[in-house]
Amino acid sequence: MTYANAVLQGVFLGGLYALFACGLSLIFGVMRIINLAHGDLAVLGAFLVWSLTTHLGAGPFVALIPALPVMLIVGYLLHRTVLARSLRGGPLTPLLTTFGLAIVVQNALLQAYSPDVRSLGGAAGGIATGSWRLTDQISLSYLGVLILATAVLVLGGLHLLLRRTAFGREMRATAQDPDTAALVGVPASSVYAKATAIAVATATLAGVFLAVRSTFDASSGPTQLIFAFEAVVIGGLGSLWGTLWGGMVLGVAQTIGATIDPQYSILAGHLVFLIVLASPRGRSLFAFRREATA
C-alpha cells in the first residue's frame, strides 16, 4: 500500500516537474538551445512572489497575477539583450552565456535574499496543507491536484497555441527553418523573444508551486534545471505531452526511491534518466528532434 501511495504521489510530483520542463522544452524546440539558467529564473520568479506576499500580505497565488507579467517582460528582455546576441555566435555561445547568467542570477539572489531557506507554504494557507483521505494510507493533497491540473492546462494551452494560432504557426515555422520563415515575413528574433517570455513565465509558475509545496533558497535553481532536463529527455525531446509523461516517470522514480530510503530519492531519478539514455530507445528519443514542438 505504501508503494501505491508512492506511485500516486510521484504522479503528482511529476506535474511539478512537467511544469518546470515545458519552458525548457519550448526554448529547445524553437531555438535549439538549452537554457542553463532556466532553474535559476524559476527561483527568481519564486523570490519575486515571495517579496510580493511579504510586502503586500497577499497569498502567493494572488501575487502571481502581477508577477507573471513582470516575468514575461523579464524573459522578453532577456532574449533581446543576451540570447539574441549569443545565438549569432554559433552553437556553443548560448550555452556559455546562459551558464554565466545562471551564476549571476543565483548569486544575485544570494546577495539580495541571504542563503536562508524559505517557503511560501505558510502564506498559501489551507490549500498547501489540506488533503482528501482516500484510505488510511493514501491521501490526495489539494496542492498536488492543483499543480497537476495547472501542468495539464499549461501544456494543453501551449499545445493549442502552437497548433491552432497564427503565432503558433510562426513559432513552428521558425523552429523548422528561421531563414525561410524570415523570407516570408516572420522575423525569427521576435518569435524567439516571445517564446523566451512564455518559457520564463511558465518557469515562474513552476517556481512558485515548488515554493508552496516545499522549500526554496537562492541555490535551488540548478537542481530544478536538472530535474526539468531529465523530464524532457525521459519524455522525448521536443514533445510537449512527452514532457508530462517524463515528469511523471521521474516523479514516480523519486518517490519510490524515497520509500525504500529517503537518501535514494534523487539518486533513483538520476538512475532512471541514465537508463533511458543508455537504452537503445534513448537514441530514437532524440530522433524526434526534427518534429520539435509538434
Add this chain to the structure above:
Amino acid sequence: MSERWTVIRSGTPTRISASVLVVVGIAMFGVPFAFRTDIVQQLTTLCTLLIMAMMWNVLAGYGGLVSVGQQAFIGFGAYATIFLTQRDVPAYLAIVLAAVASGILAIALAPLLLRLRGGQFAVGTWVVAEALALLVALDEELGGGTGVSLRGLNAITPDWRRAYTYWLTLAFTLLLLTLVFLLLRRRSGAAIRAIRDDEEAAASLGVRVKPLKFMLFVLAGFGCGAAGALTLANTLFIQPQSIFGVQWSAYMLFMVLVGGIGTYEGPILGAILFFLLQDWFAQYGAWYLIGLGVVAIAFALFLPRGLWSLADDRLPFRLLPVGYALRPAR
C-alpha cells in the same frame, strides 16, 4: 606565385619563445628550494587550475563539447585517491592511479554521453556528476556527506609534503601541456581544429569525428581526475558537495572564455588571471561570483576569442609552434 611562398612551422622568434617556455617550465621545479611554502602551495593551486582550464578547453574549444559536469571527474579523482589510500596504497602513487581511473571512467561514460549534443551533453554530464556526488555521500567509508581527510601524508614534514605535491602537480601540468601540444602538432591537430571550426564540414571532408571526440573526452577525464586528486593532496580535506560542485565548471568556463577558447595559450593566460582575481576578490563572496558571471557573458558575446586573441593578432610570431604559417620564400 607558388614558389614565392613557403609553409613553415616556426621561425626563429617562435623557436626562441618555445625554448624559453620549456626552460621556464623546467625551472619551475626549483621553486620549493627558493620560495616560502605558502608560495609553493599557491603555485600548486595555480597548476591545478591550469590543468582544469586546459582540459575544459580541450573539450569545449576543440571538441565542441561544452561540459557542465567535469566536476564528476574532479570529484572521482579525489575520492579514488581516498579509496586507494584507505587500502594502504602510498598517497602519491594513489593520485597517479586515481587519474588513470578517471580516464577509465571517461571511457566507460563516453558511449553514454557522447551520443548527446550541445546542451544535452552539458546537462547530461552534470547529471552524472550529481549522481556520483550522491553515491559518494551514501558511502560511510568515504566519509559520507560530512567529508573526509587524506591520510598517509602525515608522515612527511609539511614543508616536504607541499614540495612533493607541488612537484607532482607541476609534472602533471607539463605532461598534459605536452600531450595537448603533441595532439595539436600531429595530423590529429588539423582534424581537431577542423571539428572546432565546423563539425559537419569536417566530417564531410573525411575527418573521423567520433574517435577524435572520444580521445578528447578521455583525455579531459584523465586530466580533471588528476586535478581533483591533486586538489585533495593540496588541501588534505574534501566534501562531496564542494568537490563535486558545479562551481568548478563555472571556474573552468571563466578561465577558458577570458583567456581564449580554442587556443593553446588562452587557457594558460585565463588560469593565471583567474588565480590572481581569486586572490584579490574571493573575499567578496557572492559579488565576486556575480562579477565572474558577468565577465564570462561579456567575453562570450563581445570577445569570443578571449584576451589571447588580442595578443595573438598583434604578435608577429607564435609563442609555441602548434600551427603553420605562410612566409615569403627567401
